[in-house]
Amino acid sequence: GAGVSQSPSNKVTEKGKDVELRCDPISGHTALYWYRQSLGQGLEFLIYFQGNSAPDKSGLPSDRFSAERTGGSVSTLTIQRTQQEDSAVYLCASSLSTGGKLFFGSGTQLSVL
Amino acid sequence: KQEVTQIPAALSVPEGENLVLNCSFTDSAIYNLQWFRQDPGKGLTSLLLIQSSQREQTSGRLNASLDKSSGRSTLYIAASQPGDSATYLCASPTSGTYKYIFGTGTRLKVLA
Numbered sequence: 001g002a003g004v005s006q007s008p009s010n011k012v013t014e015k016g017k018d019v020e021l022r023c024d025p026i027s028g029h030t031a032l033y034w035y036r037q038s039l040g041q042g043l044e045f046l047i048y049f050q051g052n053s054a055p056d057k058s059g060l061p062s063d064r065f066s067a068e069r070t071g072g073s074v075s076t077l078t079i080q081r082t083q084q085e086d087s088a089v090y091l092c093a094s095s096l097s098t099g100g101k102l103f104f105g106s107g108t109q110l111s112v113l
Numbered sequence: 114k115q116e117v118t119q120i121p122a123a124l125s126v127p128e129g130e131n132l133v134l135n136c137s138f139t140d141s142a143i144y145n146l147q148w149f150r151q152d153p154g155k156g157l158t159s160l161l162l163i164q165s166s167q168r169e170q171t172s173g174r175l176n177a178s179l180d181k182s183s184g185r186s187t188l189y190i191a192a193s194q195p196g197d198s199a200t201y202l203c204a205s206p207t208s209g210t211y212k213y214i215f216g217t218g219t220r221l222k223v224l225a
Contacts, residue, residue, distance in 0.1 A: 031211065042217040056212045091156055098211035099144045104156040
């Protein structure tokens with residue numbers, strides 16, 4: 001596609017439910033990043049992929065968070081048993097290679113009630 | 114562990130002024146440094162990427178410099194316009210990785 005696509009753009013869920021957030025990177029981009037931005041806060045690193053492997057998962061806040069990438073393309077971030085503190089904008093970015101210019105999607109606004 | 118700081122946190126200037134935004138980082142063994150702008154409710158847009166071997170990059174009215182030895186980068190905006198109003202963020206990776214750490218940004222408002 002022309003840019004990084006994230007879906008859904010908005011997600012409202014109840015506390016305790018599982019959610020899946022999707023990121024479709026720019027075609028041919030091998031590196032993919034997930035960040036979280038809470039209201040009025042900076043970007044918090046979650047995980048990045050080089051191809052299908054994740055060299056650095058250190059930013060995942062807890063074992064309720066997981067991410068995968070298949071076929072070197074689409075990535076899914078899964079949050080199990082959501083909590084209110086998970087409410088934030090989840091941003092995905094891709095780059096042609098690691099160390100290249102980052103292109104961001106518009107994000108998924110997650111609200112946990 | 115890389116830490117990235119941006120000063121000032123907020124800046125308000127009249128249209129036409131030249132201005133400088135500052136970014137400091139603690140780990141100077143970086144591959145590159147990137148500058149972004151973020152408009153309210155939107156994702157980030159890449160502005161400039163400076164490789165570690167470069168000292169500056171220019172795009173239109175924007176010029177970014179990099180001084181690894183002092184752990185600093187600056188973004189210079191010439192002849193500011195109301196459309197430049199946004200939050201500007203810099204990001205630098207932790208040494209030996211491509212885990213980009215972001216500063217908390219400078220919120221710029223250019224008054225018409």
